[in-house]
Amino acid sequence: MLDTSALPGRRSIGQIIGRITIxxxxxxxxxxxxxxxxxxxxxxxxxxxxxxxxxIIALPRxxxxxAWVKAWGQACIGTKCDGLSPHFWLTLKVVVPSxxxxxxxxxxxxxxxxxxxxxxxxLVFGLMLFGCFVPYQAIxxxxxxxxxxxxxxxxxxxxxxxxxxxxxxxxxxxxxxxYVSIPDDLIKAATIDGAGFFATLWYIxxxxxxxxxxxxxxxxxxxxxxxxxxxxxxxxxxxxPVIVALNNLVNxxxxxxxxNVDFAASIIAAIPTVFVYVVAGKYFIRGLTAxxxxx
Amino acid sequence: xxxxxxSDIRKKLGGNDILNGINVDLEDxxxxxxxxxxxxxxxxLLNMIAGLETIDSGEVRIGxxxxxxxxxxxxxxxxVFQSYALYPSMTVAKNITFGLQRRGASxxxxxxxxxxxxxxxxxxxxxxxxxxxxxxxxxxxVAMGRALVRDPKLFLFDEPLSNLDAKLRGxxxxxxxxxxxxxxxxxxxxxxxxxxxxxxxxxxxxxxxxAIQQYGEPQQIYERPANMFVAxxxxxxxxxxxxxxxxxxxxxxxxATITQPDDLRTKIELVLPTGxxxxxxxxxxxxILGIRPEGITRAPSGADDTGxxxxxxxxxxxxxxxxxxxxxxxSKEVTARLSPKDVVPAGQSMRFQFKMNxxxxxxxxxxxxxxxxx
Ligand SMILES: Nc1ncnc2c1ncn2[C@@H]1O[C@H](COP(=O)(O)OP(=O)(O)O)[C@@H](O)[C@H]1O
Ligand SMILES: [Mg+2]
Numbered sequence: 001m002l003d004t005s006a007l008p009g010r011r012s013i014g015q016i017i018g019r020i021t022i023x024x025x026x027x028x029x030x031x032x033x034x035x036x037x038x039x040x041x042x043x044x045x046x047x048x049x050x051x052x053x054x055x056i057i058a059l060p061r062x063x064x065x066x067a068w069v070k071a072w073g074q075a076c077i078g079t080k081c082d083g084l085s086p087h088f089w090l091t092l093k094v095v096v097p098s099x100x101x102x103x104x105x106x107x108x109x110x111x112x113x114x115x116x117x118x119x120x121x122x123l124v125f126g127l128m129l130f131g132c133f134v135p136y137q138a139i140x141x142x143x144x145x146x147x148x149x150x151x152x153x154x155x156x157x158x159x160x161x162x163x164x165x166x167x168x169x170x171x172x173x174x175x176x177x178x179y180v181s182i183p184d185d186l187i188k189a190a191t192i193d194g195a196g197f198f199a200t201l202w203y204i205x206x207x208x209x210x211x212x213x214x215x216x217x218x219x220x221x222x223x224x225x226x227x228x229x230x231x232x233x234x235x236x237x238x239x240x241p242v243i244v245a246l247n248n249l250v251n252x253x254x255x256x257x258x259x260n261v262d263f264a265a266s267i268i269a270a271i272p273t274v275f276v277y278v279v280a281g282k283y284f285i286r287g288l289t290a291x292x293x294x295x
Numbered sequence: 296x297x298x299x300x301x302s303d304i305r306k307k308l309g310g311n312d313i314l315n316g317i318n319v320d321l322e323d324x325x326x327x328x329x330x331x332x333x334x335x336x337x338x339x340l341l342n343m344i345a346g347l348e349t350i351d352s353g354e355v356r357i358g359x360x361x362x363x364x365x366x367x368x369x370x371x372x373x374x375v376f377q378s379y380a381l382y383p384s385m386t387v388a389k390n391i392t393f394g395l396q397r398r399g400a401s402x403x404x405x406x407x408x409x410x411x412x413x414x415x416x417x418x419x420x421x422x423x424x425x426x427x428x429x430x431x432x433x434x435x436x437v438a439m440g441r442a443l444v445r446d447p448k449l450f451l452f453d454e455p456l457s458n459l460d461a462k463l464r465g466x467x468x469x470x471x472x473x474x475x476x477x478x479x480x481x482x483x484x485x486x487x488x489x490x491x492x493x494x495x496x497x498x499x500x501x502x503x504x505x506a507i508q509q510y511g512e513p514q515q516i517y518e519r520p521a522n523m524f525v526a527x528x529x530x531x532x533x534x535x536x537x538x539x540x541x542x543x544x545x546x547x548x549x550x551a552t553i554t555q556p557d558d559l560r561t562k563i564e565l566v567l568p569t570g571x572x573x574x575x576x577x578x579x580x581x582x583i584l585g586i587r588p589e590g591i592t593r594a595p596s597g598a599d600d601t602g603x604x605x606x607x608x609x610x611x612x613x614x615x616x617x618x619x620x621x622x623x624x625x626s627k628e629v630t631a632r633l634s635p636k637d638v639v640p641a642g643q644s645m646r647f648q649f650k651m652n653x654x655x656x657x658x659x660x661x662x663x664x665x666x667x668x669x
Contacts, residue, residue, distance in 0.1 A: 185380035188347050189441075194368040194397035203393070207384030 044068060044264035051259055067260035071268060075261055077248045078237070084265050086238060087245035092272070094156045094241065095224045098163040103216050105164075106171020107209065111201055113172070114179040115187045125176065131169030139166070140233050147234060154239045162234060163224045170223075171216050178212040179205070214283035222273045242269050297358040297371075297448035297481055298323055299344070304353035306339055306505075313339050314505045316353070321498070324479045328492040330528070331502035337485040340502075341451050344483060346370050357449055368397075370449075373442035377454040379434045381426040381441075388422040391440045398445075412444045415474075432463045443474075452484040456491065468494055489529045493517065501525045519655070523662040526585050526655060532619060535629040536657070537584045539565075541577050549574050551584045551656070553625040563604045563624070568652045570668040582665065585655035588619065591631035594648035603648040611641050622647070
């Protein structure tokens with residue numbers, strides 16, 4: 001890399017001021033964006049009495065994890081006082097299989113649409129793309145009826161089915177756009193080598209797919225985890241996913257507003273998505289920009 | 296090893312006729328080159344032999360089996376692609392043995408076959424690398440290895456050398472020729488490079504617009520091109536086409552008479568080697584005389600043979616071994632390939648001679664060859 005400080009000629013005052021301005025701006029924006037998280041974290045660690053007596057934006061004088069314990073296991077949601085944890089596990093139980101199933105189906109769709117082009121493949125893809133643009137609200141009633149007919153209303157299976165179905169157009173789009181850049185000759189070579197549809201997918205295509213798998217998994221996981229509308233529409237009581245439960249937890253008041261518990265619960269509800277980004281984030285950027293597959 | 300018989304193959308794609316009735320007949324051990332410009336349907340034909348494209352009508356027969364409805368896997372063929380199509384995630388060894396593994400060969404069989412092929416192609420040091428870590432020439436070798444390892448009946452090559460630089464291309468061409476001589480395999484090889492066709496082929500099929508223009512041995516195609524397209528496509532620099540009129544001289548010999556545009560009185564009269572062919576029906580009509588650059592020499596000074604004439608040299612292009620000399624004849628630029636010692640500077644006049652037994656004659660309307668001699 002070019003070391004600008006080693007270039008001939010001296011630095012002018014203007015350059016130095018420019019530098020300082022850039023760093024000052026970066027610092028201001030970083031603080032600005034991190035402030036809510038900081039307030040949430042510090043408040044969640046303060047006892048309620050301390051919050052009531054002083055400013056909401058202040059460092060804890062006394063650190064306590066009581067609010068976290070309560071948010072996780074004792075806080076009341078509606079009439080039940082079991083905290084967020086049952087909803088957290090339930091959501092994980094719904095989201096993980098839905099992410100896996102919708103990603104695998106999207107992969108197979110994308111592969112079939114690009115590498116095993118059949119008559120009407122473009123039409124099928126067009127219809128699938130249309131699925132990405134159908135507003136959530138439009139499918140609420142038909143979906144509720146379908147779930148009722150299938151007898152899986154307000155079950156983890158029912159919610160998982162909704163997530164999976166609504167996810168497939170997106171995952172198909174992702175994989176399809178990634179796979180068009182894989183040369184068709186690879187498929188021809190594999191066909192002559194004796195590999196069929198699934199053998200070619202497994203031995204040739206999947207090993208080339210980690211970047212797009214990561215992108216799809218992050219996209220699907222955050223989308224499903226943070227979903228509110230489907231959760232609110234298709235579940236109730238103990239069947240509610242964590243975000244809906246969080247909303248109800250915050251709205252269930254027994255006299256005093258427990259800011260520390262609310263904030264702790266919010267952070268708990270956000271941890272899995274943060275975790276996924278931290279673990280897979282660098283692949284996320286790489287996957288979004290990766291284009292051609294070098295032979 | 297096997298014979299290949301293609302009978303009246305036709306193909307439509309997206310409403311266009313891509314192949315219009317192709318016929319090919321190959322003996323065991325033949326090396327067929329499909330030669331033609333880009334887009335003429337060579338790859339489509341090759342893919343149909345491989346089974347990667349369906350056949351609209353006609354028949355492909357490998358050995359004594361009609362394979363129209365046989366899956367590519369079961370046709371006992373191997374193919375080398377222009378892009379090499381190596382599996383990016385697999386090592387060289389895995390790339391080569393994938394086909395064996397898919398066919399259920401044992402580990403020991405795979406290892407033995409791999410060892411044999413890697414020795415043949417001298418790629419043993421590369422076996423644990425991935426395709427991305429190989430140079431173009433090395434990838435080419437691995438792609439060949441993948442085809443050779445299964446010892447198929449029929450090899451199909453789709454422009455395998457066109458992604459290599461000129462020097463490497465020459466080396467690999469020699470190598471392919473050596474492999475063919477050694478293994479005696481039946482090969483169908485697609486290229487748009489006439490040098491590859493001339494050097495490698497036992498038979499050439501020159502294609503244009505989905506039809507075979509001429510099918511024959513390379514030397515035959517070079518010496519007796521069936522039409523002006525074939526004549527122009529084979530040989531570099533290309534054959535010269537000079538407009539002329541068919542006449543007869545006092546002794547009754549047929550002549551190609553060329554009129555120089557800047558001097559209408561100068562008529563160059565070249566006696567044609569017509570043997571006892573009767574061309575009287577064409578007397579007085581316009582024809583095209585085809586002469587290759589190497590069919591033009593410098594006439595010995597003072598020679599007054601038939602077929603020699605004085606002309607001014609327009610451009611001189613030395614290429615090392617030979618020098619190309621361009622002059623104007625019958626309103627056309629004509630290139631001669633001469634020995635450097637025979638060349639005079641541009642602007643001077645020299646005496647040229649046509650090797651009249653090497654010329655071709657074409658009908659300007661149909662562009663087809665007019666047979667002479669014998
Ligand atoms: N799927 C397709 N649909 C329509 N036309 C096609 C298709 N594939 C190839 N073609 C056309 O067929 C012709 C022959 O193609 P190809 O066999 O690849 O030529 P070559 O290998 O000789 O360069 C080209 O004009 C090409 O545009
Ligand atoms: Mg081609």
